[in-house]
Every structure is written in C-alpha cells, then in structure tokens.
Amino acid sequence: MRAAFYRTTGGPEVIQVGDLPTPTPGPTEVLVRVGAASVNPIDLYIRAGTVSMPLPQPFIPGCDLAGTVEAVGADVVRFQPGDRVWGSNQGLLGRQGTFAEYACVDEDWLYPTPAHVSDAEAAAGALVGITAHIGLFRCARLQADEIVFVHGGTGGVGSMVVQMTKAAGGKVITTVGSAEKADLCRSWGADLVLNYKTDDIAAAIRDFTQGEGVHVWYETQREPDFVSTVGLLRRRGRMVIMAGRQAQPIFPVGPFYVKDLSLFGFAMFNAPPLEQRICAEDINRWLSEKKLKVPIGKTFSLAEAAEAHRFLEANTLHKAGTLIGKVVVVP
Ligand SMILES: NC(=O)c1ccc[n+]([C@@H]2O[C@H](COP(=O)([O-])OP(=O)(O)OC[C@H]3O[C@@H](n4cnc5c(N)ncnc54)[C@H](OP(=O)(O)O)[C@@H]3O)[C@@H](O)[C@H]2O)c1
Numbered sequence: 001m002r003a004a005f006y007r008t009t010g011g012p013e014v015i016q017v018g019d020l021p022t023p024t025p026g027p028t029e030v031l032v033r034v035g036a037a038s039v040n041p042i043d044l045y046i047r048a049g050t051v052s053m054p055l056p057q058p059f060i061p062g063c064d065l066a067g068t069v070e071a072v073g074a075d076v077v078r079f080q081p082g083d084r085v086w087g088s089n090q091g092l093l094g095r096q097g098t099f100a101e102y103a104c105v106d107e108d109w110l111y112p113t114p115a116h117v118s119d120a121e122a123a124a125g126a127l128v129g130i131t132a133h134i135g136l137f138r139c140a141r142l143q144a145d146e147i148v149f150v151h152g153g154t155g156g157v158g159s160m161v162v163q164m165t166k167a168a169g170g171k172v173i174t175t176v177g178s179a180e181k182a183d184l185c186r187s188w189g190a191d192l193v194l195n196y197k198t199d200d201i202a203a204a205i206r207d208f209t210q211g212e213g214v215h216v217w218y219e220t221q222r223e224p225d226f227v228s229t230v231g232l233l234r235r236r237g238r239m240v241i242m243a244g245r246q247a248q249p250i251f252p253v254g255p256f257y258v259k260d261l262s263l264f265g266f267a268m269f270n271a272p273p274l275e276q277r278i279c280a281e282d283i284n285r286w287l288s289e290k291k292l293k294v295p296i297g298k299t300f301s302l303a304e305a306a307e308a309h310r311f312l313e314a315n316t317l318h319k320a321g322t323l324i325g326k327v328v329v330v331p
Pocket residue numbers: 040041042127128131151152153154155156157158175176177178181196220221222241242243244266267268269315316319321322323325
C-alpha cells in the first residue's frame with residue numbers, strides 16, 4: 001500500500017511517501033481502507049521529536065481516519081466489511097498512524113460514520129471533536145444556559161467547542177483573526193464573536209456577562225494568562241487547559257480560590273476507549289442532526305503529506321492565519 005512514513009524525527013522533510021506492506025488485522029482489529037485522514041498539532045510535535053512517543057519503524061503518522069471496513073479480525077463484534085467508520089487515537093503511544101491507503105485499528109477506537117457525512121468531515125472532526133467534548137462535558141460539566149469562552153472559534157478544537165456549546169444549549173463567546181472567520185462562527189450560532197487582534201476581549205466579556213464573567217473558559221492557546229482569565233470567570237467557574245507543554249505562567253492563587261474556581265487539564269489520548277466512545281456518540285448524533293459541521297480549510301494528497309505538515313505548522317505554531325478549520329490528507 002502507499003503510505004507516508006518516517007524513520008527519524010525532524011522537520012517535515014523527514015516524511016517520505018512510498019510502498020509499505022498492507023497490515024493484517026489482529027483478532028480485535030479492523031482493516032480500514034482509508035478515505036481521509038486529518039492532521040493535528042500532536043502529529044507535528046511527534047514528528048519533530050518534541051513529544052516523545054515510541055515509534056514503530058518505519059512510523060506512519062496521523063491520528064484521525066475515516067473510511068470503509070475491508071476486513072475484520074476473528075474477535076471483532078461491532079463492525080463488518082463494507083461498514084463506513086471513523087476514529088482517532090492512532091499514530092500515538094506506539095500505534096501506527098493513518099496516512100496510508102490502509103490502517104489496522106482496534107475496534108475500540110472506531111465508530112460508525114453517519115450516512116450523509118463524508119470521510120473527510122468524519123476524519124477532520126475526530127480528534128478535535130473528542131477533545132472539545134472531554135473538556136466541555138467530562139471536565140467542565142457544562143450545563144444548558146451557561147456561557148463558555150473559547151479562543152480561535154474556527155480552529156480545530158475551537159470550532160468544535162463553539163458548536164458543541166450551542167448544541168448543549170449554552171451561550172458561547174469566541175475570538176477569531178478575520179471577518180471571514182467571524183461570519184463562519186456566527187453561522188454556527190456563536191453569541192459574541194471578537195477579533196483577537198483588534199478588540200478589547202476582557203471589556204467585551206465583562207459587558208456581555210454584565211460583569212459576572214463566564215462559567216467556562218476553554219483555553220486553546222499555548223500560553224494561558226491565568227491572571228486575566230481568573231478575573232473573567234464567575235464564582236464556581238471552570239477553566240480547561242489542554243495546550244502549552246512548555247508554558248509556566250504566573251498563577252493568581254488568592255483570586256482563584258476565593259471565587260471557588262476549578263481548573264482542569266487533560267490530554268485526549270489518555271482517555272480510555274469507553275470515555276472516547278461517549279464523545280463519539282454525541283458527535284455522531286450532532287453530525288446527523290446537522291448541529292455540528294466540520295470546517296475543512298485545505299486538502300492534500302498523500303503524496304503531499306510533508307506539505308500538509310508544513311501548512312499546519314505555519315498556522316498552529318507560527319500563526320500564519322491562512323487556515324480556516326482542518327487540514328485533510330486523502331490517500
Ligand atoms: N490536550 C489535548 O488533548 C489536545 C487535543 C487537541 C489539540 N491540543 C492543542 O490545542 C491547541 C489548539 O489545537 P487546534 O487543533 O485547535 O489548532 P488550530 O486548528 O491551529 O487552531 C488554533 C487557533 O488559535 C487561534 N489563534 C491564533 N493566535 C491567537 C491569538 N493570539 N489569540 C486567540 N486565538 C488565536 C487561531 O485563530 P485564527 O485562525 O483566527 O488566527 C486558530 O483558530 C494546540 O496547541 C494543540 O496542540 C491539545
């Protein structure tokens with residue numbers, strides 16, 4: 001099969017594309033003919049070697065996939081050949097990834113793809129959808145009518161947080177870097193959309209919440225500002241952090257605890273399969289009901305895998321601002 005792979009960590013140029021043996025499914029595995037994969041920042045960190053993971057040789061990158069079941073192992077009970085499936089949590093923790101024509105995935109990490117949803121959308125929404133869901137519901141226990149703030153409303157995670165908050169009956173304040181991105185967030189029902197380059201975010205939040213602050217602050221940026229955020233959370237507010245491995249910001253202890261605030265951190269790949277499946281079931285329901293749409297900013301072929309990494313790197317790490325939504329790779 002054609003696959004993108006690398007043997008040593010480094011820049012995007014370490015990624016090669018060539019022929020590798022098509023994998024054979026183990027007893028609990030499903031062989032998926034990949035229709036689409038998507039790129040996430042964690043793929044960049046693993047490839048660069050800044051996040052250390054055991055890497056099979058050669059290593060196929062990519063966490064997310066969607067496609068069609070080609071064959072199943074003897075003990076697989078939830079899927080059969082011909083089923084359309086999506087999943088995440090590959091290309092991590094020693095598991096091979098999804099940038100290939102075929103991938104063997106344990107059935108625990110797969111979910112049925114709703115009928116009208118394309119492979120590209122299902123793959124693009126996988127890791128970011130599960131991440132948004134864990135933060136909003138497992139961590140912050142979001143309730144209907146609560147107000148959520150999230151930076152980057154058209155970003156991978158941000159776009160999911162915006163739409164899931166609305167699907168759950170909440171209100172959402174978000175930020176973007178352009179008027180086009182603001183329009184997209186409004187089309188998903190965002191209640192207040194701010195431009196992080198030009199608007200006074202703190203003043204606008206205070207105004208929108210009549211000085212009370214938000215219930216949930218979902219931080220997607222790698223350098224959280226706890227001093228500012230603690231001031232913008234209302235009593236019993238919850239803050240979710242999930243980015244910025246190197247960040248060591250100042251933490252305002254007194255202002256935090258006297259407001260009865262809570263802080264949650266998580267990495268989605270630590271969540272066991274049953275927890276991720278709870279997220280996937282909601283994601284599938286919302287996709288089917290068209291309450292959740294997955295923005296796809298750019299699509300690359302498998303042969304362009306290195307270019308796909310370069311493009312996401314320019315945006316997520318170097319803030320080029322040229323991406324609206326997700327980067328997809330099609331084998
Ligand atoms: N812990 C976990 O399990 C987990 C899971 C997924 C992701 N992550 C991490 O979460 C972070 C976001 O991931 P992602 O996939 O959503 O990345 P992404 O798609 O690149 O989104 C980044 C967003 O940040 C926005 N942004 C850039 N500069 C900003 C600024 N100064 N102020 C406010 N917003 C700004 C961008 O907005 P514009 O496009 O409008 O400029 C964009 O929407 C990454 O660091 C990733 O590693 C962690």
